[in-house]
Amino acid sequence: xxxxxxxxxxxxxxxxxxxxxxxxxxxxxxxISSQSSQFLEHRALRWGSTAWHIGIxxxxxxxxxxxxxPGLWTGLMSNKTIxxxxxxTGIALSLLCLxxxxxxxxxxxxxxxVQAVTTNMDLVVLGLLFVQVGLxxxxxxKHKWGAAWATGTVVPYLWSILTxxxxxxxxxxxxxxxxxxxxxxxxxxxxxxFSRLIHMxxxxxxxxxxxxxxxxxxxxxxxxxxxxxxxxxxxxxxxRGFVATGAGATMLAVGVMDKLVRFFQGxxxxxxxxxxLMEEKLIRIKSxxxxxxxxxxxxxNDYIYVCRVSDLDARxxxxxxxxxxxxxxAFRDEDGLPLLISAKxxxxxxxxxxxxxxxxxxxxxxxxxxxxxxxxQPNEGSPAKSPLPHLDWVIFDSQGNLLAQRNSxxxxxxxxxxxxxxxxxxLYIVKNLDKRV
Amino acid sequence: MKVRAQIAMVFHLDKCIGxxxxxxACKNIWTDRPGAEYMWWNNVETxxxxxxxxxxxxxxxxxxxxxxxxxxxxxxxQDKVSALLKLFYDPNQPGLDDYYEPWTYRYSDLFDxxxxxxxxxxxxxxxxxxxxxDIEAGPNWDDDLSGSPVYAENxxxxxxxxxxxxxQLFEIExxxxxxxxxICNHCANPSCVASCPSGALxxxxxxxxxxxxxxxxxxxxxxxxxxxxxxVYYNWQTGKSEKCILCYPRLETGQAPxxxxxxxxxxxxxxxxxxxxxxxxxxxxxxxxxxxxxxxxALLDPYDEKVVSAALRAGISEEFIEAAQKSPVWKYxxxxxxxxxxxxxxxxxxxxxxxxxxxxxxxxxIGKAYSNATEALxxxxxxxxLPIKYLASLFSAGNEEIIVAVMKKLMAVRYFKxxxxxxxVCADEVRKLLREADLSPEVAEEIYxxxxxxxxxxxxxxxxxxxxxxxxxxxxPDLCKGTAGVELVQLNxxxx
Numbered sequence: 001x002x003x004x005x006x007x008x009x010x011x012x013x014x015x016x017x018x019x020x021x022x023x024x025x026x027x028x029x030x031x032i033s034s035q036s037s038q039f040l041e042h043r044a045l046r047w048g049s050t051a052w053h054i055g056i057x058x059x060x061x062x063x064x065x066x067x068x069x070p071g072l073w074t075g076l077m078s079n080k081t082i083x084x085x086x087x088x089t090g091i092a093l094s095l096l097c098l099x100x101x102x103x104x105x106x107x108x109x110x111x112x113x114v115q116a117v118t119t120n121m122d123l124v125v126l127g128l129l130f131v132q133v134g135l136x137x138x139x140x141x142k143h144k145w146g147a148a149w150a151t152g153t154v155v156p157y158l159w160s161i162l163t164x165x166x167x168x169x170x171x172x173x174x175x176x177x178x179x180x181x182x183x184x185x186x187x188x189x190x191x192x193x194f195s196r197l198i199h200m201x202x203x204x205x206x207x208x209x210x211x212x213x214x215x216x217x218x219x220x221x222x223x224x225x226x227x228x229x230x231x232x233x234x235x236x237x238x239x240r241g242f243v244a245t246g247a248g249a250t251m252l253a254v255g256v257m258d259k260l261v262r263f264f265q266g267x268x269x270x271x272x273x274x275x276x277l278m279e280e281k282l283i284r285i286k287s288x289x290x291x292x293x294x295x296x297x298x299x300x301n302d303y304i305y306v307c308r309v310s311d312l313d314a315r316x317x318x319x320x321x322x323x324x325x326x327x328x329x330a331f332r333d334e335d336g337l338p339l340l341i342s343a344k345x346x347x348x349x350x351x352x353x354x355x356x357x358x359x360x361x362x363x364x365x366x367x368x369x370x371x372x373x374x375x376x377q378p379n380e381g382s383p384a385k386s387p388l389p390h391l392d393w394v395i396f397d398s399q400g401n402l403l404a405q406r407n408s409x410x411x412x413x414x415x416x417x418x419x420x421x422x423x424x425x426x427l428y429i430v431k432n433l434d435k436r437v
Numbered sequence: 438m439k440v441r442a443q444i445a446m447v448f449h450l451d452k453c454i455g456x457x458x459x460x461x462a463c464k465n466i467w468t469d470r471p472g473a474e475y476m477w478w479n480n481v482e483t484x485x486x487x488x489x490x491x492x493x494x495x496x497x498x499x500x501x502x503x504x505x506x507x508x509x510x511x512x513x514x515q516d517k518v519s520a521l522l523k524l525f526y527d528p529n530q531p532g533l534d535d536y537y538e539p540w541t542y543r544y545s546d547l548f549d550x551x552x553x554x555x556x557x558x559x560x561x562x563x564x565x566x567x568x569x570x571d572i573e574a575g576p577n578w579d580d581d582l583s584g585s586p587v588y589a590e591n592x593x594x595x596x597x598x599x600x601x602x603x604x605q606l607f608e609i610e611x612x613x614x615x616x617x618x619x620i621c622n623h624c625a626n627p628s629c630v631a632s633c634p635s636g637a638l639x640x641x642x643x644x645x646x647x648x649x650x651x652x653x654x655x656x657x658x659x660x661x662x663x664x665x666x667x668x669v670y671y672n673w674q675t676g677k678s679e680k681c682i683l684c685y686p687r688l689e690t691g692q693a694p695x696x697x698x699x700x701x702x703x704x705x706x707x708x709x710x711x712x713x714x715x716x717x718x719x720x721x722x723x724x725x726x727x728x729x730x731x732x733x734x735a736l737l738d739p740y741d742e743k744v745v746s747a748a749l750r751a752g753i754s755e756e757f758i759e760a761a762q763k764s765p766v767w768k769y770x771x772x773x774x775x776x777x778x779x780x781x782x783x784x785x786x787x788x789x790x791x792x793x794x795x796x797x798x799x800x801x802x803i804g805k806a807y808s809n810a811t812e813a814l815x816x817x818x819x820x821x822x823l824p825i826k827y828l829a830s831l832f833s834a835g836n837e838e839i840i841v842a843v844m845k846k847l848m849a850v851r852y853f854k855x856x857x858x859x860x861x862v863c864a865d866e867v868r869k870l871l872r873e874a875d876l877s878p879e880v881a882e883e884i885y886x887x888x889x890x891x892x893x894x895x896x897x898x899x900x901x902x903x904x905x906x907x908x909x910x911x912x913x914p915d916l917c918k919g920t921a922g923v924e925l926v927q928l929n930x931x932x933x
Contacts, residue, residue: 029652030651030675030677032655033654033655033656033675033677034655035656035676036658036676038527039533039671040532040533040565040673042526042532045526046528053524053525054525112566113533113566116566117674199655202635202655204521204524204636204655204657205521206636207520207633207634207635207636208517208518208521210636212512212630212631213626213627213630213631213640214633214636214638214639214640215639215640216642217641217642
């Protein structure tokens with residue numbers, strides 16, 4: 001289901017959008033219009049349409065800016081003031097949009113003249129836009145600082161879609177609201193060519209540069225004659241046209257040839273570059289192997305070795321990977337026994353830092369949540385709302401005898417020789433401890 | 438000199454009887470469709486009156502046409518940036534209420550109503566919503582209602598009159614009126630074209646007809662407020678703008694437009710004018726009083742050798758030049774200087790000219806009898822029933838001298854012919870009148886003939902638009918027969 005929503009749906013939407021738009025522009029230009037109903041009703045439209053359009057255009061431009069220049073955007077958003085201003089502007093604009101579209105929707109349902117030009121698709125579009133803007137606002141309010149975190153999560157996902165290497169896992173772990181907003185966005189893209197939304201593709205920006213008067217000659221041969229006569233009258237016109245066309249054509253030809261030649265020659269690398277490339281590939285393969293080995297180990301074994309009990313530290317936790325391939329931390333508790341806690345932040349899944357603060361808390365560096373390692377609870381007012389879970393463990397001696405274990409009912413020590421346990425014992429995490437022992 | 442051919446028109450208002458045959462001919466051919474019911478590409482108004490749409494001349498509200506600013510012409514409605522903001526909501530666009538809500542009657546009720554105590558009636562229903570409506574306005578709602586305090590007194594052209602003049606105009610026994618038939622002026626400097634954000638409106642190079650490309654129009658509606666004559670209409674059903682096309686499919690086959698063809702009073706003339714396109718920006722910038730003269734300066738003499746050779750160089754065919762030489766419009770506008778543009782102060786350089794009406798000006802009520810003869814001749818102009826100032830506000834941007842000159846000519850021609858036919862005006866008087874009007878007896882005779890006795894071929898001098906020749910450049914005329922006008926309509930392809 002998720003791979004359909006986050007890989008299938010995007011490609012279906014983009015495909016529908018591209019083919020639908022091209023088909024509509026090629027076959028039925030006549031059908032493309034803003035379909036303004038100001039003529040039939042203008043009092044409500046004045047407020048609704050203006051509020052909606054100003055709000056949504058600015059919001060969409062901001063969305064596009066994030067996707068196109070995430071680096072620049074992250075830089076800007078690292079400034080706290082800018083981040084604050086951006087977030088509050090965004091919230092204000094989406095409120096403006098919501099009010100606008102509400103006015104437009106009510107107007108469409110109330111005035112009988114406007115009803116006369118309302119299609120079912122208009123109602124679908126109004127509904128979808130309302131839900132989509134509402135979701136966007138909800139995300140902004142519930143999961144704060146989206147302007148900052150989006151560059152690390154949703155933007156790479158969108159790029160992975162656009163570069164045809166879809167990585168749904170970048171969003172599948174996100175909160176439900178964010179996921180719904182992403183899905184809504186793709187539904188919106190798919191609707192564009194089949195509804196009045198297509199008018200936004202014909203925004204008349206070229207008007208800014210246009211000459212005021214427009215004369216069209218029906219007779220093609222006369223058009224040619226007119227051009228020649230004009231050229232005859234003013235050489236400058238001809239020269240300018242010639243130079244501009246020539247320059248354009250040359251640049252185009254050089255660009256195309258450059259790509260063509262390189263394509264047929266193949267890449268040419270120096271020895272150093274080749275070696276570096278090879279090294280890079282090897283490192284990537286090795287890390288994949290390590291990853292797969294860890295996964296294999298966790299599939300095959302019921303116990304996974306973490307470290308010796310004596311190696312644990314009270315202040316600096318040891319990272320290890322649990323059975324679900326998630327990061328976790330191992331500390332030495334006050335009684336010398338191990339304390340294992342998940343290191344995956346319950347907010348947006350960042351890995352938590354391993355140094356214990358003076359008041360016994362660990363920090364998620366992404367959005368500054370502090371977690372108490374005793375209880376796992378985040379501090380008051382942090383972005384994360386739920387506690388980090390503790391992990392179960394067992395300790396064996398070198399002969400494989402069970403010395404101690406922790407499960408949901410608590411810690412049980414099986415040996416009398418506590419010193420031996422602390423010096424010689426080896427710490428393991430265990431799959432489904434409760435059922436096993 | 439950049440010569441352009443322009444199909445231009447003259448309406449002779451003295452001959453208009455206000456019968457609306459032109460409007461109905463146009464409606465039946467072009468605007469009898471869903472979304473276009475309220476449109477009247479041709480309409481006839483009673484003046485003084487508020488017109489259609491109501492108070493269309495009030496440019497404080499609608500902001501149509503051009504204004505002068507720092508030595509340049511600028512659209513009154515918008516600059517380039519505000520044009521983009523107005524896409525969402527255009528504060529100057531007239532709404533349906535400014536025209537009227539189109540309606541029909543439930544005629545079927547007359548036959549299907551169950552038996553009852555009352556006569557069945559056909560109640561009016563809106564053509565937009567299909568609901569019952571109370572009719573509150575209609576096309577030409579103020580027809581013949583001059584003197585009405587609701588309609589005539591709100592005519593924006595009366596703003597320049599003094600209280601006294603207004604009181605006189607509406608004095609019950611003096612009330613007078615005239616008819617003003619209006620179609621698209623096919624301006625040489627159209628503000629609708631300049632305002633269109635999508636570039637859908639354009640002027641045809643060959644004949645100067647202003648058209649809306651329906652495939653390019655995106656319904657941004659800028660043209661509707663930018664046209665000061667309110668002759669571009671928004672089709673509420675298709676979401677596109679529409680306007681008078683000067684019946685170009687008829688013109689291309691050598692027929693006069695439907696409104697011309699059907700005109701009962703034969704008030705309409707059509708012919709070619711040669712316009713110097715290079716001069717247009719310059720002549721449209723002179724102060725208001727000079728605009729009529731300045732516009733004439735941009736119209737080129739078709740008999741001038743230099744103009745003819747420049748026209749040929751610009752690709753205008755010899756047939757067009759010949760038509761320009763025979764054009765009744767050239768005679769009325771530039772030779773006789775009788776025909777004047779409507780509201781030239783909007784600076785769009787309209788190509789439809791009006792011969793102002795003499796009758797309400799000349800007529801007087803002496804005692805209870807209506808008298809058309811004048812003892813003091815020209816002094817009556819100052820005491821005319823329809824003030825010269827009012828006509829000047831319509832036809833000469835407030836320049837009363839121009840109107841007086843036209844009236845003198847019209848009156849001189851009338852007395853010249855009266856002396857010939859009835860011999861009740863003495864010859865000296867007539868000579869004096871002609872001299873004061875700056876007319877020779879030959880020209881007066883010519884004006885009389887063109888006004889009273891023209892044949893259909895003298896009224897409509899239509900150049901051949903050479904469809905076949907135009908088609909040749911993209912398709913064999915034999916193959917494209919029936920599929921192409923001046924442009925390719927649609928190629929008939931064999932479907933697979």
